[in-house]
Amino acid sequence: MLSANTTTIGFIGTGVMGKSMAKNLLNAGYSIRIFTRTKSKADDLLNIGAKWDKDIPTLAKQCDVIITMVGYPSDVEEVYLGEQGLIKNCNKGSYLIDMTTSKPSLAEEIFSVSEKHGLHVLDAPVSGGDIGAESGTLAIMTGGERSVYDYVLPIFQVLGENISYQGPAGTGQHxxxxxxxxxxxxxxxxxxxxxxxxxxxxxxxxxxxxxxxxxxxxxxxxxxxxxxxxxxxxxxxxxxxxxxxxxxxxxxxxxxxxxxxxxxxxxxxxxxxxxxxxxxxxxxxxxxxxxxxxxxxx
CATH class of the missing domain: 1.10.1040.10 (N-(1-d-carboxylethyl)-l-norvaline Dehydrogenase; domain 2)
Incomplete structure (x- = not known):
């Protein structure tokens, strides 16, 4: 069962919204590991207890759950499907949650490839902007397997209030x-x-x-x-x-x-x-x- 005491969360994408989301997870007691291309951009989170990893493969091996909040579909594709990406470097059984707003078709592709590698994937974009991210009141729209959604729900409850399961992979993005x-x-x-x-x-x-x-x-x-x-x-x-x-x-x-x-x-x-x-x-x-x-x- 997922709990803050035993779960290490990796976070990739600590921009305007991602930084506040990672901070809320830290404050909820989760162990947080961060990957950023420039370490100094993670300083605010490192100063309150997050750990920084030099690359995605290093982060992937140390986390039970990994959340991504990056910019564009091309970034999502690289982070998940690239040679140095999550799918090829995560431990089997890991939970991957893409909270970027991205293409529904890409979410479906990532789900399909991840399933073959024994990984659990959700597309879970959010709405609420910086205000919702800071206050932990985001709307979270989720696609993927219902059992995976139920398992990571405690994490979503730290990040948002209006949390919904929409259906199969891609429906969160739709x-x-x-x-x-x-x-x-x-x-x-x-x-x-x-x-x-x-x-x-x-x-x-x-x-x-x-x-x-x-x-x-x-x-x-x-x-x-x-x-x-x-x-x-x-x-x-x-x-x-x-x-x-x-x-x-x-x-x-x-x-x-x-x-x-x-x-x-x-x-x-x-x-x-x-x-x-x-x-x-x-x-x-x-x-x-x-x-x-x-x-x-x-």
Missing amino acids: TKMSNQIAIASNMIGVCESLLYAKKAGLDPKKVLATISTGAAASFSLSKLGARMLENDFNPGFYVKHFIKDMRIALESSQAFGLDTPGLKLAIDLYEQLSDMGEQDSGTQALIKALAYRSEMTL
Whole structure:
């Protein structure tokens, strides 16, 4: 039975969200081992008890469970399927959890290859941004075998609150695509709403406080809308990563024969924002692109 006292967790990917997730696991009593290409990037975690490994094979041999939270599908592919990757270097019976937002088809491939090596794999992307990662309130969407999900559930309960099992391998990623499609159009609405309030001569903060409690309520409105009004564009979730997610969602939608005009518009607007040099800003920076189109100053 999985417990913090006897389980060593490897963590690969300690960026904006991964660092907080690893910290929460440390605080819950788990032994944590970290792999980063640059050791200094793990200093905050090493200072509170995490151990650092020089490469993936070294980490893989010492861990019962390994969580990955990397950037792009190409990174996921390298970490899992490469010669120096997890599948070829983990101990048989290890549990591997990819919490990156990635391609559903890649999740299915990793599951299939891992099964042949005697490994247990879940695709478990998350939603909630830096706020959810810090507070341990992420939404976790999981695909894979139900028995594996049940076994690692205590780990998920440290990281999140809305934790769900969606079905076979790849369904966690498909659920995340549904999530990103909903956010894509919503973010446009949040930006247009606040810019409208400003144009109408209203107090945007007062408007936000009012409409955040009505039918328009959403995380994007109440949390990211507030950051927009403070001109806080630090990344809780990078623009470049959201563009990546939306492109995966569009590719998957097209494979289904599904037309998603709202998603297409959001991709176009976010790519314009990226061209403005905002690729490393938080997704709330979209208001800059829409303000520019209307010749408004923030």
